[in-house]
Amino acid sequence: MLMPLVDDMEEESRHYGEVGNVDILKSLLCIFLVKIQRYGLHEAGKNLDMLKPSHRLFIQFRHMVEEEYNSLHTVQEYADRLNVAVRTLNKSVNECSGKSPLAFINERIILEAKRMAKYTNMMIKEIAASLGYDDPSYFVKLFKRQTGYLPSEFRDLQ
Structure with missing residues (x-):
């Protein structure tokens, strides 16, 4: 597709x-x-109903993740920006997608990290900094946990 x-x-x-x-x-x-x-x-085969507040919240969250993934990394930060409780955001995202908000956040960060590792000559610490991580070692651990590879190993694939 x-x-x-x-x-x-x-x-x-x-x-x-x-x-x-x-x-x-x-x-x-x-x-x-x-x-x-x-x-x-339409993720997870579910049609979203824009009249339902929880579905509208999910769409707002997804849009915000797209816009802010390089500066906001926690569910609490997104909940604060959306003016809802973390529990409300968790419930909405899970209801609409079957995933946790943190899964969405981390997936978006790692997607961009993969792109940067493959298609730029940036050093791993520069990629980490551009994605809002002051500590490159924390970023490397997140990348490894999400992908099974170190960023440098991922860059060398194919």
Whole structure:
């Protein structure tokens, strides 16, 4: 579903500087983000009802994770920003997706970390800092726990 778009974006990134390159990449990214949002609305086979407050909270949370993953890392921080109790946020996210809020947060952070490890020459400590981790060793432990690999090992795969 999304892999053809990713492939198209990778292919287009090889044409850096050519006419229309940036416009094509922006368009592909826009399509990718809309499809991701649709997937989020229907995740785990559940249709979200925008009239239900818990479902609206879930959508707000998912959007906030996308915007703030590099600066907010705890469920408490998101709950505070959304003006709800941690328990309320946990219940809403679990009801709508079957996952915990922390799982969503960590998955998004690790997704970006993987991208940066694979497609940039940044040092691991620079990746950690750009994702809001002052302690690179904590970031490395999180990455290993989530992926089974150290960031440097992941970079060397394939």
